[in-house]
Amino acid sequence: MAALAPPVAAVRTAVRHALRGLDGTVLVACSGGADSLALAAAVAFVAPRAGLVAGLVTVDHGLQAGSAERATAVASWAVSAGLTPVEVATVVVSGEGSPEAAARDARYEALVAAATRLGASAVLLGHTRDDQAETVLLALARGSGPRGMAGMPRRRDVDGVALLRPLLDVSREETRKACAALGLSPWDDPHNADPAYARARVRSTVLPVLTEALGAGVVDNLARTAHLLATDAAALDEIATAALEGARRPDGALDVTALERLPDAVRTRVLHAWARERGARPAALSHRHVAALDALVTAWRGQGPVHLPGGLPVARRGTLLR
Template identity: 40%
Template sequence: MGAAAPVNPVNPALAGIDALFPGVAPLPLGVAYSGGADSTALLMAAARRWPGQVQAIHIHHGLQAAAGDFVGVCESVCVQAGVPLHIVRIDARHTAGESPEDAARRARYAALATAAVAHGLKGVLLGQHADDQVETLLLALSRGAGLPGLSAMPVQFARGGVMFYRPLLQTPSIVLRQWLVQLQIPFVDDPSNTDERYTRNRIRARLLPVLAQAFPHFRVTFARSARHAAQAQAVLVEVAVQDMAAIGTPPAIKALQALSVPRQANVLRHWLLLQHATPSTAQLDQLLHQVAACSTRGHQIHLKVAQGHVTRLGLHLHFTAAASAR
């Protein structure tokens, strides 16, 4: 826990909240509150910004022995701040072949959405900050991601019928911690955040300090690049919607061939995503090759894409999901 003599405490989180909600916020709001520094700062800032209109939601994963200590700190802080606290216990264990991080993330968002609906909340604030955004961008680069991945984390999104907001994406983690220390507000450090078996933790421990030495303002510039990527991706989605209207659903092969190859790739990716199928780069390249070669009525297409197959039926492409994916 951190504590020190208060010195002119300021609230860096309010700038992010005010920028995200320059007018009237969708009150009441929930805050995903883990007990860590980032979510604690967000909870305190939101409670000061909207007194009596903020509730904390703590997701108890039960994945580590320290989880009980987190609950104790959350209860103490919320009592002192006069903020209602809802503790939700979930089973976040992953199945064989599933990423532990992905399994925990899906379970956490589902639980947050359910709790928000149950308590009449109009949205949920998340404590991801500028360092998290940089880590997400670097992970995407390491995987050779396209614009959706390079867009990193969106400022807001919907899940389970609930709006989620990230007002701290422009605020470095150290600024949040310093503010809490100034206010003598307790928080906990999750021991799993230093476990370098996880790629994100290795980036945080080894790469970010080097970047800070070489490029002191990298958090700001990397976040700006992510915003540019998100804007470009939004334009591509608009173009894809227009092209889908032109080629039809399912896609007409002749109409598809009339588009440039980059637009074919863009609209095919969009079409497949609508089928809940995410094609790999190799699969999409092969599909484009097959579409280009489809110049006779007898040319067949039968290509595995994600958890299903793209086939040619007459003059159109069709996607059939595997039975296990339905």
């Protein structure tokens, strides 16, 4: 028996860890690129041996010529690989916000809807260690703070569906080598090399320059930074959840006296969570909004209300935020 190629083994091991504790049906999100194709092949091998039903969803964003044909080709391959159920989800990308964000939102909405419809408990996504490093750099450049620099989570639950990223410890090069070892021909998305997109510029220009200047460990170190910050952020979020309950009054207002006693990192998290709870749109809620709320607590000079996304005014009345 021929020895298993190390990149194939690495991807399968990552999938095996991600599938632990799951049951029923799981889906792979696959574009046909090397990362998601290697992931899909690994799931097709590992899932049945773990007693799971494994299917695949490929999303056609309709943004490029031939996208429908590519989606159909991915679906056909998935059926031949033993994955079932297999679906092509066609989405309409809105013109709101950046094209990257709009396409991402449409894709995740379609994936969660497919999982719900098919009774799948999880969707596996093909983001790699390189993707994580790019995410950290983009967050750093945008001043996103620890939460943004924590990068993409290994697991995020949306409407009862777990979105899993098994390959965050696997390199992009390993997924390409895994595809080659398995005789798979991945598709290279031209958007990944289009300098119009910030992530493409980071991938093609910034990371290579950093690697040349600082050494080959840059990608690993950036991904490790994301993991460490994610761990810290989770702990702080847990503390902030308890602090929010302690500061909340029965009518929903927040007690300024209780907030003043909190460390800055906890208090700002409490204000962020409270603003979302009261109706502020999460995607539009920025550091500027939270800083203005914080000023109502820590730098109160009789200033007027803070207006949060969604048209929600927050004002201080005595020792309460309403």
